[in-house]
Amino acid sequence: MAKADELEGLLRPPAMELPPYPPKVITLASGEQMVVRQIVRDEVSVLLEAIYPLLLVERDFYDIVSARLFGELLAYKRYRVKDEYVLVGVIDGVLAGMVNGRMVDGKTGMSYHTLTIRRGLRVGSHLFAAKMEYHIEYCKQQDVLIVAESPIGFRRWMIEYPLEKRFDVQHELGGVPSWVLRSETYYRAKPRLVTGRRPVAEDLLARAATIVLPEEEALVRQVAGEKEAES
């Protein structure tokens, strides 16, 4: 038993002490309130359940994003990735999207993925901004390394912020040349891209505490449109 624990210790990457991400609430275009909060490892299973039906959805690269995110969440749950965190957006208890990333070291973060389930309300934009907020404002990092796997992501991150090239660094996601959000760029972009209010009212937090998934058919339809939902 002792040997197994020792081996497990060797298999796990060393962990940094990460500050918690304080939850916030965002009013969406629909008027709905989306709570953005950090999850704990015990909640990974429900996220995997949400992602699973999306693994074969080609539209907007949901397949590759879902597949990689699935692995990253498993790695987080089973302690096989260094200093990962996951934030979720929840509307009235129902999962609207998720983002994740990890820390390279104290000064540099690495963005992994942004997956939107409730589309058309800029949920992904809000969640990506929350992720950057976590790296820069709460973890006090200088840089966040970022790549995009879809044209939508490229437009949202590389163009809207705008990010700078750091092509000498290969990102973990496929070795693609990295882009970087520097702390200075973040604070310049913050007034137009980072929103949300704190503290979150107790009743909203309570409703966001247990993640509910949309029905699978509705989930795929939201993500992929009618045709793929029917196939």
Add this chain to the structure above:
Amino acid sequence: MRPVYIAGAGMTKFGRSEWSLIELASAASLAALHHANLGDHRVDGVVVANMGAARVNRQTALGSALVDQLALYPAAAESVENGPASGASAFKVGVQAIASGMADVVLVTGVERMRVVNGLEGTDFVASLSHPEAEYIYGVTLPALAGMFARLVMDRYGVERRHLAMVAIKNHENGTKNPYAHIQQTVTMEGILTAPEAVVNNPPIAEPLHLFDCCAVSDGAAAVVLVSGDVAQRLEHPSIRVAGIGQATDTHAVHEREDPTDLKAVRLASEGAFAMAGLRPENVNVAELHDAFTILEIAESEAAGFFPRGQGHEALERGETKLDGKLPINPSGGLKAKGHPVGATGVAQLVELTWQLRGEAGARQVEDAKVGYACNFGGFGNNVVATVLKREDG
């Protein structure tokens, strides 16, 4: 001229489609033919409206392609490209064919598949309708033209961003009642304008226009079946007569207009359509306006004669253009929420009016609608087709 009737109407759901251009056109056409229930009457002519297939989809001669796909030989086939007014222009060609006695049954189908290219290419393709030397080469896009237009109208008539938001809120609400609408999502004043988060939810596109002031970019198709009076009287459903069509043009470059806030071509086209119909704007029960940008719904509602100039936003604020208002505008959700597959839009407006006048519009039905009006706004107002439809037994 012989009277012309709409015997059937159909469309695909607007949005992002995996179907090919001709599959989309065929689906809408078959729906319209089914709706028309023509029996043994053969289709004499097919007119297809489209703006960008040659460039975006690498396909031309769509009229011939649709005839082949539907095995409608030896029907005459035409393709019409007239920018965003292609749909109503094609409709006019079909009406002329029947009115002149050259045909008894004409299928008019509008189709566009523009989501195959990214947003930048799509914007550029639509911008190609602007003046090549005076506008396009300087990077002018349709949102840019609409932004400048909105700024002028706002300055002159006291229109505020909240009025633009009211158009979006109304049309998104209507869109949720239309199963064919691209956008099925309500929005609120708080979410798109007054909450601090609105800065992200509704970012600027071309000031003062923001994301929710702009229509969706969509794939889709819409079709109507036009018939002569002889054919119409043998059909069992209500007769929707093409009461009037007007068309007018204006300068290609917007800056050459004496008053850029005056949508002269809308005004003249509407006057022509109402004169031909022997009707007046106050006779209209339901209208479909070309709200590619929210400001256009307000401005067109004035230019068409529904409200005095500079007072469209006040009527909007009073709720007169809502589904239960005095003159419901864009019950379909308009281009704003139903979507804007450019070549299909003008036909889709007439599909909606047909359904409304036949009492088949479901949750968005305008009560007791007898007369409908559509404005298909081409270019940036340099080529406009207005149409008035009337339910004959009403």
